[in-house]
Amino acid sequence: MATMAPARKWIGQNIPRLEDPRLLVGRPGYVTDLVLPGMVHAAILRSPVAHARIVAIDASKARSLPGVLAVVTGQEVKELTNPMPDFGPDPSKHTWWLLATDKVRYAGEPVAAVVATDRYVAEDACALIDVTYEPLPVVVDPEEAMKPGSPLVHEALGSNVAYSRTFVFGDVERDFAEADVVVRDHLRWNRSGAQPLETVGAVARYDPATGMMTIYCNSVTFTFLLFLVANTLRIPSNKLDVIPCPAGGSFGSKFWAVRVPILAGMLAKLVGRPVKFVEDRLDNLATSDHHGSDRIYDVELAAMRDGTLRSLRIKVIDDYGAYIQFGVGTHGNSLAQVVGPYKIQSVQYELYAVLTNKCQQGAYRGFGSEVTNWVVERMVDLAARELGIDPVEIRRKNFIQPHEFPYFIPTGNMYDSGNYPGVLEKALQLADYQGLREMQRRAREDGRYVGIGVISAQERSVFSATEFWFWFDQPTGITSSPESVTLKMDAMGNITATLYSQAFWGQSPETMVAQVVAEEFDIDPSQVSVIYGGSASGLPATGPGGSRFTIMVAGAIQGAARRIKDKMLKIASQRLEVAPEDLEFAEGAIRVRGTPEKRMTFQEVATLAYLFKLDLPPEIEESGLEANYTFDHPYTTMPSPDRKNLGVFYPFVGHACHIAVIEVDVETGQHRFLKYVAVHDAGTVVNPRSLNGQIIGGVAQGLGTTMYEQFVYNSEGQLLTGSYMDYLIPTAMEVPRVEIGHQETPSPFTPYGIKGAGEGGRMMTPAAVCAAIEDALAPFGVRVNEVPVTPEKILHWIDEARARQVAS
C-alpha cells in the first residue's frame, strides 16, 4: 500500500511526558502517600504452611494489645463478606474467600487481618495470633497433582484439574500425515511475576450514614465490573466509589488485584474508621494473586523438507496454584497468536489447568501469549536445526505476506495488517547480521562461544473478553470491554480530559491523551489537563491491559471531540455567518477556510456556550461544552458454537524482530550481551520515546524471566524466593543496551492506525535470548528448552551434551 500517511502535528512527536514533573519531585499521589483523618492501619497474618486444616485461631492476646481495633479471621470473613469475584470454571467448587476459612492452600495465604492505630502495632498483633494447623499432604508438582490419589487442593472439585479440553483448528491429522519432518520437544516455562516496585495498596472509608464506601486504590482497572467488588463487600453497587491512584508500576499485576481494596473496605466498615492496607514486599511476593504463567509443554511441529511449516500440536499443563481467578484466559490469549507470524495451517491445543499448593496466577505483561511466542519460536529454531536451514531463512519462507492481510489464523483470530519481511530486513540491517555471523565464526576460532538469536513474533492488542469464556460451551455474548472519556472545554476555552480507569501505572496516559486531544483540536498538548475520575460518577472503563489503552482511549477522545466540535461549529457558524463545512479548527480557534483572519477563538465560542446559551440558535440544546464518549471494541466476532473457530478476539497485531548476540563462558555458565536489537511495528506511533521506553523496559523484564527470576517452591510448598536477595530482578549491569528500530504499518481498523505496544518487549526477549544461548552452545549440541536459564543449567546442559557425545 503506497498511500501517503496523513499529516499530523502532535501524534508521532517526542513531547516530554506530562506525568514527569510531579514524579521527579516525589509527589505522584500514590495510595501509600494518602492520609485521611482518623485513618488506621491493617496488616495480615500469612500462613506459614502450604496445606493444612485450620483447627483453631486464638486471637485473644492480639485483641488485647493496646492500639488494636480489630482482628478478623476467616470465619468472620464469611459473616462479613461474600466470596471473592472469580471468573474461573465453576467457582462454587473452588471458592475463594478474602481470608482462608476452613484450610490454608498455600504458604502465604492470608489467615487473619488486624487493624491497629499504626502498622507497627498491627504487625505486633499478627505475631500474637495463635493458629493451630493440622497439616495436610502438600502437592506442588502439577504433573503429580493430576494423578488420581493426589492430595486435593479443593475437595469439592474432586480433582486438581480445574479445566481440561482439546481444541482442534484446521486439519491437523492431514498436515501431520503429509509432513516430511516432525520435530518434538518438552519445554518448561517456570513461574515469574511482575513485581512492580510499588506493591498493591488501598485506603478505604465507609460512611454509615449514607452507606457509601469510598476506596482509593492502585489496582482494579475494570470499572464496569466493580459491581462484583460491591457484591463481595455486601454493599449495593451504587454505594461504591473506587478512586484510582497512580500506580508505581503494574505490568498487569494490578489490573484486577481486588483482594487488597476489598480487605481495606471490609475493615473500614467494621471499625468505622478509614483503613489503609498496603502489601509489604513479602505479601506481594507470596500472596499477590498475580504470579505469571507456569507451564509444561509437549509440542510437535510438522514441516516439509523445504522448510514450509504445516501444523502445531501443543499439549500444555499450566500450574495455576491454589485458585483460578481468571479461568484459563491466559490460554485464550495464547490462541490469539498461536501460529506466530507464520502461515501454519492447523493447530491442536490440549490444555490442562491444574491446581497446586502455590500462590494463584494473575496477569503479567503478555498474559500467557509471551509464553506461546517463546514456545513457537523455540520450535521453529528446532525445525531449522533439524532441516539444516538458517533460522532467518525459515522465518522469511513462512511469513504471512504484506498483501495477505487481513489474515485469519486457524483459531479464527484475525491479524489486521503487517509487514513481517520488512521488519526482519530492518532488524538484520540494524544488527549487521552478516557481519555478526562473521564475527561469530572468528570468535569460535578463538575458542569463544558467541551466539546469535533472531526471532520474529507477534504482539496482539485490544482483547475482547471472549478469550475468557470461549473455553466453555455456554454462549455468553461479546463483552465490549469499553473505554470512556469525558472531554470538557471550559468557559475560558481550556480543555480537560477525564479518564475513568486505573489508567496510570507507569506508561504515559496523560501525555498520550494530551497528544490526541491536541491533534483533534489543534492546540498545544501542554495546555491539556488530564484527570482521573472515580467510579461512582464515572463511565465504563477497562483500563490498560492487553496493550489496549492507547487505541481505546484515542477512540473515546475522537468520539467526544467530535461531539464538542460539532457544537462549537454550530455556534461559530451562526456568529461568523458561514456554513459549518467552511470552518476549520486551527491554532486554538475556529476560522474560515481560506480567510484565516475571519475567526473565533475557542474562548469566544466557549464563553457563548456557557454564559449565553439563550442567544444561541435553537439547535444548541443546552449550555456548556462537555461530552462523554464510550468507545467499544472496534472489531470482534462470536466464536462458532462448536469452537472450531474462536472468532476474532485480539485483532490489532503488532510484530517485532529481536536479535540477541550473547557470549557464554562455558566454564562458569555466565553470559554477557554483545548486542541487542529490537525492531517493532506498532502501527502508528504516538510518542516514539515513550514507546522505546516501553520496549526496553519489556526487554528487561523478559530478560528477568529468561535468566534470573523464578518463584521457587520446595517440596513442602515453601516459597524459597521470598526476598529480592533470592528473587533476582535484573539491574543496570544485566540489562543490555537496546538498539531500536521502528516500522509503521497502520492498522486499518483503529483510530489513527495505532496498534498496542505495551507488552512487546517482554513477549519477544525470552525467545531471542534462548536462541542466542543455544546458538552459542551449538558446538556442544545443547538445546535450550527451559527458563530461567541459570548458569547452573547451562553447565548441566553442557555436561549432558558432552556425555551424549562420549556415548555416541
Add this chain to the structure above:
Amino acid sequence: MADRHAINVTVNGVRYEATVESRLLLADFLRDQLGLVGTHLGCEHGVCGACTVILDGRTVRSCLVFAVQADGADIMTVEGLSRDGQLHPLQEAFRDKQGVQCGFCTPGMLLCAYEFLQEHPQPSEEAIREAIAGNLCRCTGYQFIVEAIQEAAARMAVASR
C-alpha cells in the same frame, strides 16, 4: 512504650525535633512524621534502593536505618533536590531523556546519581551502570536513566564552568 528517644535531625535544611520509638525506621519517620513521602519503600529489606536518602553526605537505605540512628544528622531527600520550584539539572535530564516511567524508583535513583556525579563528574556509561546497580527499576530497563545521568553530567559540567 517506654522505649522512646528524643532526636534532632536536619532534613533538606529544616531542623526537626521529634520523639521516636527505637524501632521506627528512618523511612517511616520521614514519610509518616515529616510528611516527606517522596522517599518510597519498595522492598523494606535493603535491596531495591527506592528509599535511598543522603545522610551526612552519603547515600543510605532509609529502610535499613533507624530514626534514632539519624540523631544529629543532616539528611537530604528527593524533596531537597529542587530549589524554589526549579528542578535540579538531574531532574531536568531525567525528564528530557524520559528516565522516568512510574516514578517509584525515581527519588532513590536521583539521589544515587547525585552522590555519584559529585565524585565522578565525567562518568562513562559502564561506570554509571555500575553506580546505579544497587537501585532497581522495573519499568525503564535503565537505558534512559543512564542517558539522563550522562546528560546531567554534561549540563552540570557546563554550569560549574
